[in-house]
Amino acid sequence: MTAVRAVSTALALVWVTMWLASPAISGPGSEYLALLDAAKAEGKVAIGGFGFDPEEVTTLEKGFQKRFGFPVKIAHDPTHIRDIPPKVIAGGFDVVEVNVAGGYQILESERGLVTVDWSMFYPEFPKLEEVHHRRPAEDIPCLLYVNGIFGIVYNTKLVKEADLPETLEDFAEPKWKGRFVLWDNGNPFDFIAVKYGKERAIELARKLKTNKPILSRSAAILTLIASGEAHLGATSISTAMGEINKGAPLGVKPYRDIIPALNNQLCVVDKAPHPHMAKLFAAWHAAEGIHLIADVAGHYRALPDDENALTRFLTKWGKTVDDLTIFSDRAAWKLREEVTKAVAAILTGAK
Amino acid sequence: MPAKTAVAYRATGLSIWPERIKGSMFPLGLTLIVLGLVALPVVVLLFASFRPAGQLPFTGNTWTTATYAEVFGSASTYHLLKNTFLYAAGALAVSLPVAFILAWLTERTDLPGRRLLYTLMFVPMLMPSFAVALGWILLLGPNAGTINVFLRDLLALDTYRGPFNIYTMWGMVFVTGIIAVPSMWLLLLALFRNFDPRLEEAAATSGAGRWQVLKRVTVPLMLPGILAVLVYFTIIFIEVFEVPLAIGTTAEIPVLSVKIYLLTSRAEEGYHYGAAATFGLMTLVLGGLLMVGYLRAVRVSAKFAVVTGKGYRPRLVQLGQLKYLALAGVTVYFLVAVVLPTLILVWASLLRFYMPFSPDNFHLVSLHNYRLIFGREDFVTALQNTLITSCMAATVSMLLAAIIAWYLVRRPGLLARVLGIVSFMPLAIPNVIIALALLLLYTGTPVYGTLAIMILAFVTRYLAFTTRVMHAAQLQIDKVLEEAALVAGAGRVLTFVKINLHVLLPALLNGWLWVVAHAVRDFAVPLFLATSGTLLLANLIWGQWELGSMPMASAYIVVLIVIVVALVFIGRGHLGVGEEH
Numbered sequence: 001m002t003a004v005r006a007v008s009t010a011l012a013l014v015w016v017t018m019w020l021a022s023p024a025i026s027g028p029g030s031e032y033l034a035l036l037d038a039a040k041a042e043g044k045v046a047i048g049g050f051g052f053d054p055e056e057v058t059t060l061e062k063g064f065q066k067r068f069g070f071p072v073k074i075a076h077d078p079t080h081i082r083d084i085p086p087k088v089i090a091g092g093f094d095v096v097e098v099n100v101a102g103g104y105q106i107l108e109s110e111r112g113l114v115t116v117d118w119s120m121f122y123p124e125f126p127k128l129e130e131v132h133h134r135r136p137a138e139d140i141p142c143l144l145y146v147n148g149i150f151g152i153v154y155n156t157k158l159v160k161e162a163d164l165p166e167t168l169e170d171f172a173e174p175k176w177k178g179r180f181v182l183w184d185n186g187n188p189f190d191f192i193a194v195k196y197g198k199e200r201a202i203e204l205a206r207k208l209k210t211n212k213p214i215l216s217r218s219a220a221i222l223t224l225i226a227s228g229e230a231h232l233g234a235t236s237i238s239t240a241m242g243e244i245n246k247g248a249p250l251g252v253k254p255y256r257d258i259i260p261a262l263n264n265q266l267c268v269v270d271k272a273p274h275p276h277m278a279k280l281f282a283a284w285h286a287a288e289g290i291h292l293i294a295d296v297a298g299h300y301r302a303l304p305d306d307e308n309a310l311t312r313f314l315t316k317w318g319k320t321v322d323d324l325t326i327f328s329d330r331a332a333w334k335l336r337e338e339v340t341k342a343v344a345a346i347l348t349g350a351k
Numbered sequence: 352m353p354a355k356t357a358v359a360y361r362a363t364g365l366s367i368w369p370e371r372i373k374g375s376m377f378p379l380g381l382t383l384i385v386l387g388l389v390a391l392p393v394v395v396l397l398f399a400s401f402r403p404a405g406q407l408p409f410t411g412n413t414w415t416t417a418t419y420a421e422v423f424g425s426a427s428t429y430h431l432l433k434n435t436f437l438y439a440a441g442a443l444a445v446s447l448p449v450a451f452i453l454a455w456l457t458e459r460t461d462l463p464g465r466r467l468l469y470t471l472m473f474v475p476m477l478m479p480s481f482a483v484a485l486g487w488i489l490l491l492g493p494n495a496g497t498i499n500v501f502l503r504d505l506l507a508l509d510t511y512r513g514p515f516n517i518y519t520m521w522g523m524v525f526v527t528g529i530i531a532v533p534s535m536w537l538l539l540l541a542l543f544r545n546f547d548p549r550l551e552e553a554a555a556t557s558g559a560g561r562w563q564v565l566k567r568v569t570v571p572l573m574l575p576g577i578l579a580v581l582v583y584f585t586i587i588f589i590e591v592f593e594v595p596l597a598i599g600t601t602a603e604i605p606v607l608s609v610k611i612y613l614l615t616s617r618a619e620e621g622y623h624y625g626a627a628a629t630f631g632l633m634t635l636v637l638g639g640l641l642m643v644g645y646l647r648a649v650r651v652s653a654k655f656a657v658v659t660g661k662g663y664r665p666r667l668v669q670l671g672q673l674k675y676l677a678l679a680g681v682t683v684y685f686l687v688a689v690v691l692p693t694l695i696l697v698w699a700s701l702l703r704f705y706m707p708f709s710p711d712n713f714h715l716v717s718l719h720n721y722r723l724i725f726g727r728e729d730f731v732t733a734l735q736n737t738l739i740t741s742c743m744a745a746t747v748s749m750l751l752a753a754i755i756a757w758y759l760v761r762r763p764g765l766l767a768r769v770l771g772i773v774s775f776m777p778l779a780i781p782n783v784i785i786a787l788a789l790l791l792l793y794t795g796t797p798v799y800g801t802l803a804i805m806i807l808a809f810v811t812r813y814l815a816f817t818t819r820v821m822h823a824a825q826l827q828i829d830k831v832l833e834e835a836a837l838v839a840g841a842g843r844v845l846t847f848v849k850i851n852l853h854v855l856l857p858a859l860l861n862g863w864l865w866v867v868a869h870a871v872r873d874f875a876v877p878l879f880l881a882t883s884g885t886l887l888l889a890n891l892i893w894g895q896w897e898l899g900s901m902p903m904a905s906a907y908i909v910v911l912i913v914i915v916v917a918l919v920f921i922g923r924g925h926l927g928v929g930e931e932h
Binding site for chain 1: 485488489492493494495496512518597600601603605703704705706707715723724726727729730790799800879881882883884886890894895900901903
C-alpha cells in the first residue's frame with residue numbers, strides 16, 4: 001500500500017511538473033507572442049546586405065505569409081555589405097548582413113547593432129539555437145549566416161574536370177598562365193592564412209602573381225569565366241552554383257585541402273524602423289527562410305543536418321561542413337584584415 | 352514728424368535698409384545658401400581627415416595627423432597621381448576633338464539628320480559609365496571579347512588573345528573618352544549657339560577657307576569657353592571612378608578616384624575614411640588650382656561677348672560632298688559609343704547567364720529577365736523615385752545656377768569672386784566623398800531617408816557644372832538687352848525672367864537635361880544615401896551586378912535607357928529644344 005501511494009505521489013508530482021513546465025516546452029512564450037503581434041502590426045522589414053533578386057524576395061514573402069499567417073513586405077537595399085556601415089549607423093535598416101570585411105567592427109564599436117535575446121525564438125525555431133551558438137564570439141549579438149564557400153570555378157567548355165588544379169597553389173602551373181582569374185581583394189588568401197599562417201598566404205600570393213592572373217571583382221569573375229575570357233578562377237562556389245542552375249557552362253570543385261566559407265552575421269539594427277519585425281524576420285530567415293531560396297540563390301546556411309545544394313555538393317567531394325574554414329574568432333578577423341591588405345597590394349601592384 | 356514704420360516704407364516702395372546693405376543682402380544670402388550646400392561637406396572632409404582608420408568623422412574621440420603623414424609619405428600616392436594625370440590627359444585627348452567636331456557639325460552645318468543627332472547624343476549620356484565599361488570589356492576582352500574573336504576569325508590569327516586588349520591605360524582612356532563626348536558636346540553646343548556667326552561669315556567673305564575660319568575665328572573666340580570645358584573635364588576625369596574600377600583594377604593601373612572609393616568600402620583598405628578624406632582634400636586642392644587658372648582665363652572674357660540683340664540666327668555651313676565623310680564619322684562615333692556597347696548589353700539582358708554573342712547561343716535568348724522586372728513593385732517605385740529625384744535636382748540646380756551666373760557676370764567684385772569659388776568647389780570633390788559627407792552630415796535629421804537628401808546631394812554635386820554652363824552662356828549675353836528691359840520699365844526680377852532666362856533657355860534646358868541624365872546614371876549618391884524606402888534604379892542595377900547577375904543588371908540598364916531616351920525625345924519635342932533654338 002505504501003509502495004502504491006509512493007508511486008501515485010511520484011506520478012502526480014511528475015504530472016504537475018510537466019503541466020507547469022508545458023508552456024515552456026510545447027509552445028512559444030508570451031514574449032514571443034507579443035512580438036508576433038507587434039511584428040504583424042509593423043508589416044514591413046527593411047534589410048540590407050543581402051543580394052536578393054526579385055524572385056527570391058517573392059519567395060521569401062510567400063514563405064513568411066505561409067509560416068505566420070500574416071504578410072511581410074520586404075524592402076531590401078541591395079547595397080553591398082562592405083558599403084553599409086555608415087548607412088546602418090544613420091538608420092533606415094531593420095536587419096543587416098555583415099561580415100568581418102563588411103565593417104562589422106565599425107558597427108560594433110559605434111553601437112549600430114542591438115543585442116537580441118534569441119532564446120525566445122528557440123521553441124518556435126529549434127534550429128536557431130545552434131545557429132546562434134555557432135557565432136564567432138560570445139559577445140556578438142548576431143546570428144551565424146554562412147553566405148558562401150569558395151573554391152575552383154571553371155568553364156566546362158574550355159577545361160576538363162580531370163585537368164583542374166587541386167589546390168590554390170596549383171594555379172601557379174605554367175598551363176594556367178594568364179588564364180585564371182582571382183579576386184583583387186585578397187580572397188581566398190585570407191582563408192589560407194587562417195589555415196596555414198600569414199607568411200604562407202603572402203608567399204603564395206607573390207607566387208601566383210608571377211603567373212599573370214586576371215584580376216577582377218566579385219560578380220565580374222563569373223562573367224569572365226562563363227564567357228571564356230578566363231578559363232577558370234578562384235571564387236565563390238555558392239554563387240557559381242546559382243549560375244549553373246540557370247544553365248551557365250560552369251563547373252565547380254573544392255580545393256583538396258581547404259574549403260573557405262564566409263561566415264557572415266545576421267544582425268538587428270539599433271535604429272530599426274520596424275524593430276519587432278526585424279527580430280522575427282532575422283530569426284525566421286536564419287533558421288528557416290534561407291532554405292526556401294537556398295538551392296537557387298547561392299546562399300547556404302550550412303549546418304550538419306542541412307539538406308541543400310551546398311551539403312550535397314560537399315558530400316559529392318567527400319567533405320562535410322566540419323571541413324569548412326571560417327573566421328572563427330576575433331583573432332582570425334584581425335589576421336584576415338592584415339592578410340587581405342597585404343595580398344591586395346601584391347596582386348594589384350600597389351606600392 | 353514721426354519716424355516711418357517698416358510697413359510704411361514698404362507701402363511707399365522705400366526700404367528701411369540703407370542702400371549699401373540692401374545691395375549686399377542678395378549676394379550674401381546667395382553665398383550663404385551655396386556655402387551651406389558646399390562648405391559643410393568640406394568641413395566633414397576636414398574632420399574625417401583627422402580621424403584614424405576605421406572611425407567615422409563624427410564619432411569617437413581620437414584625433415590624429417598620422418593620416419596626412421601616411422598619405423604624403425607614401426610612394427604609392429605619387430604613383431597614383433602620375434597614373435591619374437596620364438589618364439585624365441588621355442581621356443581629354445580622345446574626347447575633346449570628337450566633341451568639338453560633333454558640336455560644330457550639329458550646330459553650324461547642314462549635316463543631314465542633325466536634328467535626330469540632337470536627341471541621339473543623349474543616349475550615351477544616359478548610360479551608366481560602368482555599364483559602358485562593362486560593354487567594352489565584353490567587346491574587347493583580350494580572350495573572349497566579341498570584337499577580338501571576330502577579328503581573329505576574320506584575319507585567321509593564330510592566337511587566343513587580342514588583337515585588342517581593353518585592360519590597358521589606352522582601354523581606360525578610350526572608354527572614358529567616348530563616355531565623356533556627349534557631355535562635352537553639350538557644353539560646346541552652348542558655346543556655338545551663343546556665338547555670332549556673322550564673324551565667321553565675314554571671314555569667309557574675305558576669302559578665308561573653312562579650315563582658316565575655324566582656326567582664326569571660331570576657335571580663338573570660343574577659347575575661354577573651351578578652356579572652361581577643359582578645366583571642367585580635367586577635374587571630372589580625375590574623379591571618375593567607374594571606368595578605372597571596372598578596367599583599371601584588372602589592368603593594374605590604380606588611380607586616385609579608385610583609391611578613394613576603395614578606402615571607404617573595403618576591409619583590406621581598413622575603412623580608412625580619414626585617408627579617403629585626405630585624398631578628397633588633395634583633389635579639392637588640385638581642383639582649386641585648376642579653378643584659379645580658369646578664373647584668370649575668363650577674366651578677359653568680356654571682349655568675347657558676341658551675342659547681341661541682332662543677327663543671332665546662324666547661317667549653316669554648306670558641307671557639300673564633305674557631308675558623306677561627316678556622316679561616316681558620326682556613324683563611326685555612334686557605333687563605338689552607343690550601338691556596340693548597347694547591343695552587347697541588350698544581348699546580355701536576353702540571357703539568364705552571360706554567354707558571348709554568337710549564333711550558337713541564340714537558343715538561350717528569352718524575355719525572362721524583363722518579365723521579372725515588370726512584375727516587381729520595387730521596380731516601379733524605384734523608377735518613380737529616380738525620375739522625381741533627377742527632375743527636381745535638375746530644376747533646383749539650374750535655377751540656382753542661373754541666378755549665380757547672372758550675379759557673377761553682372762556684379763563682379765569680392766562677393767562674386769567668393770560666390771564663384773564656392774559654387775565651383777563641388778566639382779573638385781569626388782562624388783563618393785560628397786555622398787559620404789552628406790550621409791554623415793544629415794544622419795539623424797528628418798532629411799535622411801527621404802528623396803530630399805539625394806536631391807540635395809545632386810544639386811550640390813552638379814552646381815559646379817550648372818553654374819559653368821550658365822556662366823559661359825551668360826558671358827555671351829550683352830547686358831544691353833537687360834538695360835533695354837530696365838529702361839522700358841521692367842523690374843529686376845521680371846528682367847531676369849523675361850530676358851535672361853528666356854534668352855538662355857537653350858542652355859538652361861540643355862543643362863537641365865544634362866543634370867537629369869547624369870543624376871539618373873549616378874551610382875555614388877544612391878548607394879550611400881538611398882534607404883530601403885527610397886531606392887533608385889541605380890541601387891537595383893548595382894545590386895544585381897554585385898549579386899553576379901549581369902543579365903538582370905543589363906536588363907535594368909536597357910529598361911532605364913529606353914525610358915529615359917523616350918522621355919528626352921518627348922521632352923525635347925515639347926520643350927522645343929532643337930536646332931530652331
